[in-house]
Amino acid sequence: MTKPGQTTAMGVPELAEGYPEVSAPFGEALVNVGRQNPKVIGLTADLGKYTDILSFAAAFPERYFNVGMAEQNLIGIAAGLARTGFVPFCTTYCVFATRRAYDFIAIGCALSRTNVKIIAGLPGLTTGYGGTHQGIEDLALMRAMPNLTVIDPCDATEIAQATAVIADYDGPVYMRLLRGRVPVVLDPVTYRFEIGKARLLRKGTDVAFISTGLMTQRTLEAAAQLANDGVSAAVLHVSTLKPFDREAVLSLIERVPRVITAENHVTTGGLASAVADAATDAGLRLRLKRVGIPDCFCECGSLPYLAKRYQMDTASIVAAARTVLEEEPVLPAAVA
């Protein structure tokens, strides 16, 4: 039996040994937001225990609704609440929000620009439950939708900050959730989340990591390991996939054209595609290696096993950087 406010969700600490942890950072942040803004509503579709929203339910029972296993209706109700001036935060899993409720998000939230926040758990390979539960293509789907803001936070620090920021932002947002015991990777004192802003977390001149979500923890680790071997690696953290911080990405690629993208997502339609699009449109040449899930549904298994299996662990990221470093230099564009 879960006590009010307590989460029973598995977290991702097995992927982040040695980091400090925060328990249910989203739920705690939403309670703070709820205290400041009486219009904030919590909604879930029978996944309250597993999306860290129970602390909000305990603090504001009159503003919390569990709509049962009905994701289309979850989004419909949220859109209706938004139309009467409320700020609904609805939680479910990435796979259910996107695969099952896509039309409802498109029409009720994005097309109508209603003030709905969709908080989606189990992004990518943060669950070992296999293809039914692993949200591997959600960023591609949501990034293609006009009017929608799409966020993939790195850690507990960013989840807490982003929750407060999107509550103040008037418009529909899709945000991936890291739940349970969530590592602290970014310094809460110095890091500042802003919608649409990428952050250069580490400067470097030999190779550039451009990463999103929890993969930034691993690109930071990879950059530190490479530094021991005298390789200077930059890390640009792109937590907002849409609107995409094209300027920050292009500015880095111009200086460091050997690029490794890293995302907890398939390597088509997400971060790697956004980076490639931006570079192509700007006429920039680059060496690009994509770290992420290949074009397949993934196995069941432990999270460290899956990360290694799909070459998304820190060692694989280091190896990807070395491959890119060995490639021929990027030539300047031929003059016609």
Added chain:
Amino acid sequence: MLPTHSLQPHPIADIPRLQRAARKLRRHMLTMAAGKGQGYIGQGLGFADILAALYFHEMKHDPQNPGWEDRDRFILSTGHYSIALWAALVEIGVLSADELAQYGADGSRLEMSTLDSTPGVEMTGGSLGHGLGQGVGMALGLRLAGKSSRVFVELSDGELQEGSTWEAAMAAAHFKLDGLVAVIDCNSIQADGPIVLNIEPVAEKWRAFGWLTTEIDGNNMQQIIAALHAVRRETDQPKAIVARTVPGKGVPCIERCEKAHFLNVTHIDWEDAIRELEAQHD
């Protein structure tokens, strides 16, 4: 334009007046369909009596201020019935009659399917199965905000095949949304023709889902008003009105058409259609 625009529901129904209002809505719809040469005119004509009863009798609204926060909400879940909603919004004075000729035209805000950017439209419709869920959210929101405003949601019978409609129906009863009224327009047609998948018994389904349900002839103003008055009752249930309607109602040459979802009405003589409508004075 009829002169009375009420901020509060009328206590007593003036049936002949409401019938005249319905005829005016039908006249506007014919103007739109004639201009465009096509459209969802059958559905619009069939739903005209209910819309007239809602906008000229039952709902509280302020045509001078369509966004008035204490208004009752009307959600047209079937966005393709827009031809009927435009007629009502023109007749209450939210939209101008001059715009009717622009129905479905390039760049017009009187689109063939509703967009919430047009004044008086509560929800963007078109993809079916959305209206009731958003209506549940609005009714919840209005209750949380301490408003007495009600939410009227039009649904079609074909739309009852969408699973999301029943997700919303279940939630409305669970949350005891007594200010939510679903009006189900049962005109027995859908995109592929006469109802392709049996949805009966409609009223029994809504009762089983916990709704206070009444079934009427949706083209009979007496029955419409009686049903609307009956669902004013303060129970802790949401309310459903199952309304049987005739597509093309009021214009015999359209009633006689093949029961088509989308009417390409090039063979209709619109002057004749208008004469037929106007011949039916009481």
